[in-house]
Amino acid sequence: MTHQAQARIAATYIRGGTSKGVFFRLQDLPASCQQPGPARDALFMRVIGSPDPYSAHIDGMGGATSSTSKCVILSKSTQPDHDVDYLYGQVAIDKAFVDWSGNCGNLSTAAGAFAIHAGLVDTARIPDNGVCVVRIWQANIRKTIIAHVPVTNGQVQETGDFELDGVTFPAAEIVLEFIDPSDDGDDGGAMFPTGKLVDDLEVPGVGTFKATMISAGIPTVFVNAADIGYTGTELREAINSDPAALARFEAIRVAGALRMGLIKTPEEAATRQHTPKIAFVAPPADYTASSGKQIQAADIDLLVRALSMGKLHHAMMGTAAVAIGTAAAIPGTLVNLAAGGGERSAVRFGHPSGTLRVGAEAKQVDGQWKVTKAIMSRSARVLMEGWVRVPGDIL
CATH class of the missing domain: 3.10.310.10 (Diaminopimelate Epimerase; Chain A, domain 1)
Incomplete structure (x- = not known):
């Protein structure tokens, strides 16, 4: 019996907020996975190590929790006045399933930083020193997120003294603005779908x-x-x-x-x-x-x-x-x-x-x-x- 060799795909493993995930540039994915569908889902599940009946993710990049079983795709934005499109997949642990129905706010932080790391932000918009404003289009929920990413010597500053409960070590602070975050999209229109506060x-x-x-x-x-x-x-x-x-x-x-x-x-x-x-x-x-x-x-x-x-x-x-x-x-x-x-x-x-x-x-x-x-x-x-x-x- 012959077995195919492993394929290798360019990827970056990033902690964002109190989550972490595997980040890809759209252009680096295999051609069959550059569009939504079963091939992309199968790839992400195998990267993470799901479905895993042991709920351990020993044979993958996941951490067997909802906070660590995530994949992200970034690409140059198709939307006016945005830098990148950010698509997020939540990979189930013990089931063969990738949920594309929502966003990860924690990894939105990493999306801003990765956009700069990955060369997806126009260099003219990146200061030598200061704060780079990354305009993110959150493609799952069709909303805008603005990430204020600190930059030192033209590179993302990752170390710092900002402490975040749930994260062991301090790092550089990234401020996120979620613009018009109430859901006006396909899932129900009003902020309060039932029309009531309670x-x-x-x-x-x-x-x-x-x-x-x-x-x-x-x-x-x-x-x-x-x-x-x-x-x-x-x-x-x-x-x-x-x-x-x-x-x-x-x-x-x-x-x-x-x-x-x-x-x-x-x-x-x-x-x-x-x-x-x-x-x-x-x-x-x-x-x-x-x-x-x-x-x-x-x-x-x-x-x-x-x-x-x-x-x-x-x-x-x-x-x-x-x-x-x-x-x-x-x-x-x-x-x-x-x-x-x-x-x-x-x-x-x-x-x-x-x-x-x-x-x-x-x-x-x-x-x-x-x-x-x-x-x-x-x-x-x-x-x-x-x-x-x-x-x-x-x-």
């Missing part, structure tokens, strides 16, 4: 819960921690080691997806694992973060825990942070009420790894809430660059 969400076999369902950054279903038996101070192990709890969260997520019009039948949720997110909120309380760091109630506005791809996230997804900041800015949502109510342009929330501050500019236009911008700081660092290798028979 709904009674009936979850078959589980119960009925107060819920804020919002499309901003990423479609997200927020519920009160107390209503589902939690305090909001939980760490990953408390949720992820409890199969019954995970099943209940998935039931709530599916019910929310149906109410938001993201799916037509419960069965469709299996093919849309990345969106919507499910999160629970609570008023501030003291707790110990996963690193052992003591978080004081006086230093935060509220507590938030969120699940991604069926598991509690170790920190906070960047897109969910946009949803948190947006919902917090709108009086009457569950997020806003957990933060004490009233008008606010920014919140600092506690998550399993520590705290994060996010700002949002929201206003009412003709009776409808609109958010013009959400802002937060992250960091990014290239971990490895060169070629990723995959068995040739999958191409």
